[in-house]
Amino acid sequence: MSNGEYVPPKVWSWDSENGGQFAKLNRPVAGATHEKALPRGDHPLQLYSLGTPNGQKVTILLEELLAAGHAGAEYDAWLIRIMDGDQFGSGFVSINPNSKIPALLDCSGPEPIRVFESGAIMLHLAEKFGAFVPRDAQGRAECLSWLFWQMGSAPMIGAGFGHFYAYAPEKMEYPINRYAMETKRLFDVADRRLGESRYLAGEDYSIADMAVYGWFGGFYRDEAYGDAATFLDFASYKNLNRWAGELESRPGVQRGRRVNRDGEGWAPERHSAADIDAIMPA
């Protein structure tokens, strides 16, 4: 086409060079690309993850469980470097056939149990320890609704807004508008809910809050996609900011969000509380 407009062919084919900064990673097929066993530590829970919003949700929950006195939540957190393709190693794929962090191996019973998808991992852990999910039917339904709202919404923010605002090879107005609008709508959904109750599921802190904080916490701390908090005027969502400030002050949140990343202020791996103690700001 003379105006440069893309005309899709009859049948799509893979152009491996055309994937922007993720060209090395993205493929249209599943499965392992290489043999690589996963390391295994001594604790009942083995987590294979990276400190992205999806990874942080699970380490926040684990730190909250430990802070609440559930010693059985001791865990080894191993770093999966997705930019190096660790998620395509045979050991990781055997735990998560979808090749995405986080993935958990629960070795506390007679046979190891694999769990993938952050929502499934959070529910597995919350039910195992009987914590952070309301027990009454009404509260439980509200908690699971907000938990799965987050799971369904995250791709709009990450793969939609974040991708086109920060990572795509060029800035394109149409997708940035489309996903900025949707991300702001999601902020407003949460803001209105948090105008009705202290936490998302009601008056009690739950896994729904931890999951949503994994994504909205980055905007609250102004760490999401460069200057995206300003671009989306995150500060104007008053109830959301009140709630985010409360979560950010929790030791479990502060500890959990620093696990599984390289760099200053991060614990690349976590095998005991000391690994996080060592990097916490004084």
Ligand SMILES: N[C@@H](CCC(=O)N[C@@H](CS)C(=O)NCC(=O)O)C(=O)O
């Ligand atoms: N729905 C999944 C999403 C997980 C996900 O997208 N993980 C990303 C990092 S945040 C990943 O591992 N990407 C690697 C890849 O796409 O190859 C969940 O909530 O667990």
